[in-house]
Amino acid sequence: MFRSERKTLKLFKFKKEEENIELDMERIPKHIAIIMDGNGRWAKARKLPRTMGHRAGMKTIKTIVREAGELGVGYLTLYAFSTENWKRPSEEVSALMDLVVEFIDKELNELHENGVILNSIGDISKLPEKARKSIEAAKRKTKNNKGLTLNIALNYGGRDEIVKGVKEIASLVSEGKLKIEDINEKEISNHLYTKNMPDPDMIIRPSGELRVSNYLLWQSAYSEFWFSNINWPDFQAKDLRNAIADYQKRNRRFGGV
Numbered sequence: 001m002f003r004s005e006r007k008t009l010k011l012f013k014f015k016k017e018e019e020n021i022e023l024d025m026e027r028i029p030k031h032i033a034i035i036m037d038g039n040g041r042w043a044k045a046r047k048l049p050r051t052m053g054h055r056a057g058m059k060t061i062k063t064i065v066r067e068a069g070e071l072g073v074g075y076l077t078l079y080a081f082s083t084e085n086w087k088r089p090s091e092e093v094s095a096l097m098d099l100v101v102e103f104i105d106k107e108l109n110e111l112h113e114n115g116v117i118l119n120s121i122g123d124i125s126k127l128p129e130k131a132r133k134s135i136e137a138a139k140r141k142t143k144n145n146k147g148l149t150l151n152i153a154l155n156y157g158g159r160d161e162i163v164k165g166v167k168e169i170a171s172l173v174s175e176g177k178l179k180i181e182d183i184n185e186k187e188i189s190n191h192l193y194t195k196n197m198p199d200p201d202m203i204i205r206p207s208g209e210l211r212v213s214n215y216l217l218w219q220s221a222y223s224e225f226w227f228s229n230i231n232w233p234d235f236q237a238k239d240l241r242n243a244i245a246d247y248q249k250r251n252r253r254f255g256g257v
């Protein structure tokens with residue numbers, strides 16, 4: 001079980017040869033979201049096919065999930081496939097979908113043993129049946145766990161999510177189940193995939209791109225952004241610790257003084 005000794009550690013000083021990162025264990029972000037980018041460029045730099053980059057990126061997921069769990073992060077949301085990624089060559093799309101199935105086949109038992117709740121955000125009804133079934137089974141198996149919630153964003157788009165929420169709310173209004181006056185921020189949040197989850201405290205984007213690419217548009221209203229030039233397959237546990245250390249130095253004002 002991750003997070004076992006969290007309560008007893010107030011200030012955890014990581015002292016490894018290559019790093020001296022101090023983390024306040026009482027102020028670990030509750031929710032971290034990551035745009036896992038740069039797999040293609042990682043592969044290109046090694047003269048490998050792009051799919052090898054995605055495969056290497058899958059290994060990084062394992063490392064980062066473990067690290068996040070050990071640090072006591074409550075929610076980790078990983079952008080794996082956007083609503084725009086269907087534009088890619090069909091072979092690449094298929095390879096990505098196959099990797100989802102492979103990831104679950106290989107990792108589910110260990111995730112489950114460590115108390116991870118596997119969840120997805122995005123419209124998985126449009127995924128190939130094999131991938132959809134595998135995700136649904138993983139959700140069922142892990143839904144009563146008590147550890148880290150791992151959200152995999154698959155066929156996820158922030159705008160698509162808002163459209164879905166607006167349609168649900170409009171139906172409730174037209175059926176007389178909800179009054180227009182009662183539509184508020186909470187009501188809208190309740191119609192997003194992240195219902196009942198805290199907003200991301202921090203959004204990490206590796207690979208050097210400085211944009212949100214349709215990720216968590218509503219939920220990121222007050223997220224802290226952390227960018228890095230590292231491509232996702234090269235992203236390591238220490239990079240996550242560095243990001244959190246930077247996050248802890250920031251002053252989140254939420255519009256106040």
Ligand code: IPE
Pocket residue numbers: 036037038039040041042080081082085096207
């Ligand atoms: C991120 O890596 C993975 C997905 C979008 C599925 P990319 O495939 O976008 O890698 P780059 O941006 O081409 O390097």
Ligand code: IPE
Pocket residue numbers: 035036037038079080081082085209211213
């Ligand atoms: C964002 O990366 C989506 C994922 C990481 C799954 P992209 O590589 O698709 O984003 P753009 O096209 O560079 O904005």
Ligand code: MG
Pocket residue numbers: 037038039
């Ligand atoms: Mg990319």
